[in-house]
Amino acid sequence: MRGPQIPQTDSIKELAEFWDSHEITDFEDQMEEVNGPVFGRGTTFKVHFVAAEAEVIEELAREQGIGCEQLLRKWALE
Numbered sequence: 001m002r003g004p005q006i007p008q009t010d011s012i013k014e015l016a017e018f019w020d021s022h023e024i025t026d027f028e029d030q031m032e033e034v035n036g037p038v039f040g041r042g043t044t045f046k047v048h049f050v051a052a053e054a055e056v057i058e059e060l061a062r063e064q065g066i067g068c069e070q071l072l073r074k075w076a077l078e
Contacts, residue, residue: 003026004022004026004027005030006018006027006030008066009066009067009070010067010069010070011067014067047072054068057071057072
């Protein structure tokens with residue numbers, strides 16, 4: 001049986017909360033060495049939604065277990 005998994009999220013808040021209650025040594029089997037830059041620069045777009053639209057996006061993201069930003073990026077790339 002596998003133990004807890006490192007969250008697959010870009011949310012600094014979610015990651016901070018996770019690492020506040022876990023030890024990195026418990027996840028050595030999930031770590032990989034990264035050679036080169038980790039954070040690349042990109043372009044950010046600001047999109048406004050009315051409350052009802054935002055609620056639908058939040059619900060769909062929650063159903064997929066991802067954040068709203070990840071869902072919107074996924075849709076844009078599709």
